[in-house]
Amino acid sequence: MKYIFLLFFSVSAVVTAQKPCGYKDGLQEGSCREFYDNGQVKNVVEWKKGKLDGDAVFYYDTGKIQSKGEYKKGFKVKEWSYFDKNGVLTSKEAFRNGEKNIYDNSLTATFYSPAGKITEISNYKFNKLQGESKTFYEDGKSIKDVGQYDNGLAVGKWKVFYPSGKLQRETEFANDKRNGNRVHYREDGSIEKTEVYKDGKLISTK
Incomplete structure (x- = not known):
């Protein structure tokens, strides 16, 4: 399985680099700006009670936007939306529990192609893949494959589909290794072959 590394902006790093912009009762308050050496704005953020x-x-x-979103009590x-240097949207992160101000590092990340089509939607927890993950064909709508992760490892049944939406392959995983049946289907729905794996090793084919 492939691994995806997300770029996260450290709150502590921003706090350290941020220039003073206003204080109230000894705590940073208001809209603050930080600048690059060339004079371009580096970030614009809001502070409340430090x-x-x-x-x-x-x-x-x-001067192009790199990312934008919202903080609540430091989290x-x-x-959140992320862009490349040409201004093209590359991914989105939807942070959970925000309204309760409980931050557990859980998020859903959506990735886009240069054409703006969705290529992947995956769930993360504490920077590791957790829960359902989907990839899409070039149209951004037809599902290419779907499966589950647990603590960054592929588990359960993973399904791969033809562009038509018909099931192409179904594979059982345990701890990121093929473990159990891997069934290959023809586009008419008939079984082409069945492979049996144990701990990632092919045991038999029928």
Whole structure:
């Protein structure tokens, strides 16, 4: 299985680099801006009672937006969007539990092709794949494969589909290894062959 590494912005790093912008009762307060050496705005963030709280926008040194979203009491909440240096949307993260201000590092990440089509929707917890993961064909709508992760490891039945939506292959996983039956289907629905795996090793084919 392939692994995906997400780029996360450290709240502590932002706090350290942030220039003073206003204080109330000894705590940072209000809208703050940080700048690159070339004078371009690096980020614009909101503070409340000494914590990041409100809209936040991060920029490349060219002035194009790198990411944008919202903080609540120092933590990312709701939907965050990420862009490449050309301004093309590359991914979105939807943080859970934001309204309760309980941050458990859980999120759903959506990835996009340069054409703006969805290529993948995956769930993460504490920076590891957790729960359902889907990839899509070039149209951004037809599912290519779908399965489950547990603590970053592929588990359970994973399904691969033809562009037509018909089931192409079904594989059983345990601890990120093929373990059990792997059934290959023709597009008419008939079984082409069945492979049996144990701990990632092919045992038999029929």
